[in-house]
Structure formats: C-alpha cells, structure tokens
Amino acid sequence: MRFDSKKDISPKYLLLVLTIICVVLLVMSYFASDSVLMIKKYTSKFIIPIQNSVNSIGLWTDDKLENLQEIEKLTAENEALKRELEEAKSTITIYQGKLDELTTLRLLYSLDENYPEFHKTVAHVFAKDSTSWFSTFYIDKGTKDGLFTGANVMGGEGLCGIIIECQDEYSKVRAVIDDNSKISAKIMPSNALCSVEGSLSQYQNGYLVATDIDKDAAVSVGDKVVTSHISERYHQGITIGYVSDIALDSNNLTMTAYITPTVDFSNIDAVLVITDTKKTIK
Amino acid sequence: MIRAISLAILIVINFVLQSTIFGFHDLGSITPNLLLILTMSFGLMRGRREGMLIGFFSGLLVDCFFTSVLGPYMFLYMIIGYVNGFFHKNYMVEDVLLPLIVIIIDDFFFNVIVYLISFLLKNRLEFGTFFTNVILPEMLCTALLTIIVYKIYVFINKLLKRKEES
16 A cells, blocks of 8 residues: 555554544544534535435335336236136126026027926937028937927027928927928917918018918008918917018918018927927817 | 556445445345445455555545544454454465455444444443344344455456556
8 A cells, every 4th residue: 555655654654643543632622523524514515416416326226126016916916816807707608508498498488488388308409400590400309309300499589480390309390481481470469370381582581471361351550470270280378479560462362471580490409399290189 | 557547436436336226225224334345355455554544534424424433443444454464475366265265254243343432331231132133133234245246356456466567
C-alpha cells in the first residue's frame, strides 16, 4: 500500500496517529458537537443518495421476487384449477348424458300417458341411415321382445313410423317421412279423411304431404292430423302432425295439405313401440 | 492511487449493502458484518497498514450514520484491521481456513466489545441471551458470507496488484 510512497510511515506510528484522531473525534463529539456534525453532514450527503438508490433497487428486486413467487403460486393454482375444471367438465358430460336420457324418457313417458290404451315398450335407436335425412332406422328390440312387422312406432309427441322388418334382436323402422310411407289419416276436428305420404322433396322443407282431402272439408291451418280408423296397419288416433298449408288440387275435387310432423327426425333417440296389433282394439 | 480509489469504492459499496439490502431483506434481523469482512480480508492480504486504514474509514462511515459520537467504531474496526495485519505473513492465496477462523474470532471480539460498551454499561447483564440471539447468528452469517466474499476480494487484490506492477 502506497498512499504516500515517499514517506512510508511505520504502521505503528500510523496506528498511533489514527488512534489519536479517534480520541480527538470522540472528545470533540462530546465537547464540540457542531464541528463533528459537519463531518456527519458531508458524509451523509455522499452516502445517502447511494443508500436510497440501493434501497430502491432492493425494493424493486423484492417486488420482482414477490411477483415471481406470486407467479409460481398462481401457476400452481392454475394447474389445480385446470385439473378441477377437467374433472368438473367430465362430470358435467356424464350428467348431461344422464339428463338427455332423462329428458327423452320423460318425453316418452308423457307420450305413453297420452296413449294409455296401448301396450308399449321402449326401444333405442342404434343405427340410422347414413344419409342425414334418414327415413329408416334400426331399433334394438325385435321379436324376442314381442315386436312384429307392422308394429307402430311412436316418438316425440306422435307417430314416428312402422316396423317393416323384424328380427330376433332388432327391427328396422320406416319413418313416416320415408318416400314409401303412406298412412291413412284424418284431419281433426273435421274428420276429413286423407292419406299422409312421406315425400323426400317436401321433407326438405319440413313437410309431409296429405293428399286426397275432400275439397269441401273444413280444413284449416293448425288442424291436427291423426291416424284414421280405416287404416289397417296403424292404430287409430295417433298424432302425426299439424296442418301447415292447404292447396286445392288441379282436379278441383281434392285438396292437398302440408303437414308438419310432431317428431323431430333429425334427432331421434328412444322410441315407443306399440305391441298391440290393430285387430285387438275394437 | 487506483488502489485507494477502488478500496474507497469497496468500502462504500459494503457499507451501503450492509445498511440497506441486508437489513432490508431481514435475515432474522441479523446483518452480516460486511465491513468487518472487508477489513479482515485486506488486513490479511495486505498487512497492518492497509487493514488499519480500511478499518478506520469503514468505522468512520458506521460512526457517522449509526452512533451519536464519532470514534468508537472507527477505533474498533481500526484495531481489528491492525491486528489482522499481523497474520499477513501466514497468508496464502488459496487458503480459506485462516480467514474463516480469523473472521469468527474478529466478529466475536467485535460484538463482545459492542456489548461491553453499549449494553453492559447500561446494566444489561444477560450476556447469554445476547450471545445466543445476536452474536452467534451474526458470527455464523458473517462466516458463511466470508467464504464467498473473501474469494472476490482475493481476485480484486490480484487485479490491483497486476495493475500496479505494470
């Protein structure tokens, strides 16, 4: 150390000098505190700004550290919440499924109550025609469950179709909207007979077509269309749909009505099959 | 001259750190005695004179800020720096054990003197509590920090030496 290389004082003397300075300062701070205050003032002027800046740095880092901890905490919380959400979502999906089933069964139950005179059994649709506007579908019950070819199938609020093929375990149902379907029906309350035909082109607009209505029949929009008593295959009085539009045919003898079906065929899940044959009902 | 300036900067840095960050982050209200480490390190590495001077100025800063009178800490740091200077002949660059032992003794001595002056004379006689609650934690804390900081000082000293020789 060469603060002053020319006069290299021995450490002993330096110690002595510094000790004396210490003592002098000590004494001075007791007896002449003003002069000591000067020293304090100048050193503080130099040091305090540094301390302040360091303090602010400290505060800043502390803030950041806290932020980091907060982030860690929040991330963990986020993870946990996400997991919880996943679980909740899966639970909701399960319940949704159950709820859907419940709604369907409730609908079927109310349908069942609407037609107390029939014996019915519930069947589930397990396959549909691969076209989006299907007109035939398969249900998971067959002859083993007492079904037979020609049994009426109900869904939604009314008639859905008829079984055209019945195997042991499953049956094929032709819906009323199928182009081959033709049902003898009557329009309430005027009791005008007609035949309700499925029409693929009309079903694009959401209609079934009821033809051969007597032109004098008092049919108006909103009338209910039900299966008629003269039908061989369909039970009497099952709702098919409601009249939406009426037009006079070109032969001037008959009218054609457009009917909105009561069953939503784009979303069909469970159906009721009437296990009675027509003849048993008198 | 470079040495004087860099040492002055070191003293200021250490003082500021000791009075702000280490107090602020509240290591169990125990502050490692950075200035003592500085004094000890340079006393050990450079001998009595430099240890003494660094102690003197470190003490001056402490006195200016934390005590009502100028002198006591100055004297204390100075003496410690001076005494540590005697170990200069045992100094080896790679040795960590010697500074560790010296700093523990230094810190103990330092704190006992502070206790004697500012507590015992006020009739605070329970040395045991002070020892376990203040002196011992500070000694450990300072000793732990010494292991790291001492290496830095050795490095700085080496740089300064190279500068002076060139």
